[in-house]
Amino acid sequence: MKDVRTRAEETTELSHDGDILSAENQDANHSQLYTPDIPPSDAEKIRLDEAATIAQAAFRGFMARRAFQALKGIIRLQALIRGHLVRRQAVATLCCVLGVVKLQAVARGRMVRNSEIGYEVHKICSLVKLPRASLHILVELVYKWPSCHQMLLFASFLLHHLL
Structure with a gap:
């Protein structure tokens, strides 16, 4: 009679097997997220690596902002120099035009006198x-x-x- 089991006993055993399997799956998932087998020195190394990564990212951001500000300054300086050169060229052109007008007036006066x-x-x-x-x-x-x-x-x- 030991081999004969009731239906209720089989159902109870099957439900306990599911609990055991689900507990094993949870342990496997938990071991992937957190590994308690890592020695403390390796855990410290991982923590230091993460901290170094964060510090490097902050420093790279700082350097990128500084380079961008320098680039903006260079662009501003180029604009000032270009403006100065354009104004200087305009003055030179105006002087040339005034010289041409004066030369035309002299030529016209000579033509009238002659x-x-x-x-x-x-x-x-x-x-x-x-x-x-x-x-x-x-x-x-x-x-x-x-x-x-x-x-x-x-x-x-x-x-x-x-x-």
């Missing part, structure tokens, strides 16, 4: 000996009149009234 109108104005001025202020007015009028004939008429009219 033209027929220039000779007529020079002849009139040398005969009458106009004061300097009148001469400047006459020279300005040469540039303002659209045609040479109108300017000569006005110059002769002006000279007759001044005499």
